[in-house]
Amino acid sequence: MALVVGAGCAHRVPAVAADAPAPVAHVVPLPRSMETRPGELRISAAVAVEGGSAAPMAGRALAELLATLHIATTGAATPLRLQLVDDAALGEEGYRLVVDDAIHLSARTDIGLLHAVQSLRQLLPANAGPEYRLPRVAIVDAPAYRWRGLSLDVARSFLPVEYLEKHIDRMALFKLNRLHLHLTDDQGWRIEIKRHPKLVEIGGASAVEGGRAGYYTQEQLKHLVAYAQARGVTLVPEIDMPGHVQAALASYNELACNDVANLSTYSGVEVGFSVFCLEKPEVVYPFVRDVLEEVLAIFPSREIHIGGDEIKHPLYADFVARTAAMVEAMGRTPIVWEEGSVAAMKPDALLQLWNDGYAIDAAVAKGHPLILSPCSYLYIDHGNYAGQPGADWCRAEGVPLARVYGFDPTPYRTAVGVEAALWTEFVHTDAAADDHLWPRLAAVAEVAWSPAERRGYAGFLRRMGALRPHLDALGIHYHAEPDLGWA
Numbered sequence: 001m002a003l004v005v006g007a008g009c010a011h012r013v014p015a016v017a018a019d020a021p022a023p024v025a026h027v028v029p030l031p032r033s034m035e036t037r038p039g040e041l042r043i044s045a046a047v048a049v050e051g052g053s054a055a056p057m058a059g060r061a062l063a064e065l066l067a068t069l070h071i072a073t074t075g076a077a078t079p080l081r082l083q084l085v086d087d088a089a090l091g092e093e094g095y096r097l098v099v100d101d102a103i104h105l106s107a108r109t110d111i112g113l114l115h116a117v118q119s120l121r122q123l124l125p126a127n128a129g130p131e132y133r134l135p136r137v138a139i140v141d142a143p144a145y146r147w148r149g150l151s152l153d154v155a156r157s158f159l160p161v162e163y164l165e166k167h168i169d170r171m172a173l174f175k176l177n178r179l180h181l182h183l184t185d186d187q188g189w190r191i192e193i194k195r196h197p198k199l200v201e202i203g204g205a206s207a208v209e210g211g212r213a214g215y216y217t218q219e220q221l222k223h224l225v226a227y228a229q230a231r232g233v234t235l236v237p238e239i240d241m242p243g244h245v246q247a248a249l250a251s252y253n254e255l256a257c258n259d260v261a262n263l264s265t266y267s268g269v270e271v272g273f274s275v276f277c278l279e280k281p282e283v284v285y286p287f288v289r290d291v292l293e294e295v296l297a298i299f300p301s302r303e304i305h306i307g308g309d310e311i312k313h314p315l316y317a318d319f320v321a322r323t324a325a326m327v328e329a330m331g332r333t334p335i336v337w338e339e340g341s342v343a344a345m346k347p348d349a350l351l352q353l354w355n356d357g358y359a360i361d362a363a364v365a366k367g368h369p370l371i372l373s374p375c376s377y378l379y380i381d382h383g384n385y386a387g388q389p390g391a392d393w394c395r396a397e398g399v400p401l402a403r404v405y406g407f408d409p410t411p412y413r414t415a416v417g418v419e420a421a422l423w424t425e426f427v428h429t430d431a432a433a434d435d436h437l438w439p440r441l442a443a444v445a446e447v448a449w450s451p452a453e454r455r456g457y458a459g460f461l462r463r464m465g466a467l468r469p470h471l472d473a474l475g476i477h478y479h480a481e482p483d484l485g486w487a
Ligand code: TNX
Pocket: 271, 309, 310, 337, 354, 379, 381, 391, 423, 424, 425
């Protein structure tokens, strides 16, 4: 098979002059090692793909890349080889990408090759042209952390399936691999539960003031799971319990204690006022079991988030312990927000850190792996700059790009990774979500992927600046970041 640069591209750019300087390699997140050699590889006619069929995810991503650039697969061609190799040094997700007189991608796994394709995509222009010039490079790359994610609050304000699909593609370009969906909260319940249909009939119809209501059917979520899986992204569902449950209480009043609940839906922005009636275990636990069974049947993720934040209740630790044990008994691993460290859980249960000042020693002593989301670095519901309307409770100066980039996960020895969070009390449209997510999420990707000792903000800005056309090609309404000269 060979690829030919397709005809019919509407906006052809003139071919590059023979004496033009060699192209520069711009890759975000920064690879573990990258050697640049003199010269370039010009692809003026075609590339011939070998080995794509052994790696379905990488093969699909490559086919999509070539289609975007109008590169076909017939005719005389530059070889492009995908190869699965048994090289333990690369680990699960690592890869090599070499450009000499051909393009060589190799990895131990399909995921590794997929990452190689994403790097290749960044080395190439974002848009179709008459020919392509690749820098001659030798990249050897592997992630620092296995968990590189974003928590997206679709409960306060709903985000449609089409947005999530686009968002998954964007995450994949930066090798982010966990999309944590915060599916339930006081203001909305977004996941269809067939045994309890009122959750979406009532809870799905509410939202934060000014936000969007709505919910996902199980069919839609299964589709999304498969869509993400094909792109190397795992969807991690969160059912936030036993607090943050007003939407559930409004749907099924019996989940509340008679004397404490205000049983209407809620559209304010307060937290910490709602809780399941933990004094009625015969009502609460069968409900929790039903919900988890349906959630687990949709989401194959090994890790399942059960919430556990911002609630004070004498039976709180007991609830978290029982619910975590239920998840374990179902063959999965629970994740709980940091407050859950008071509960007796198996050591493999993950804790998600979110308060900067949280004392983690006790959690670490119990052996719980950590997902790092310290709010003053990674809460990107906070402004791109001081004074941007929205959340500012954690850091009055906002969480600008430089601040996100400055997060150093290395002191947290038991961390499995890094996850930014976009809460949506004040983020109500696709464009507003984009504005908060980009370019900050690219910095999150680099913090989670690249070795801390190799990173540097100036270099990040240079590489990220060069990738602006890639963000444009993906239709992202990113923030006009002054540090990147985009303002
Ligand atoms: C804290 S972080 C919350 C969320 C809010 C967010 C607003 C966490 C586990 N809980 O309920 O949306 O702050 O920034």
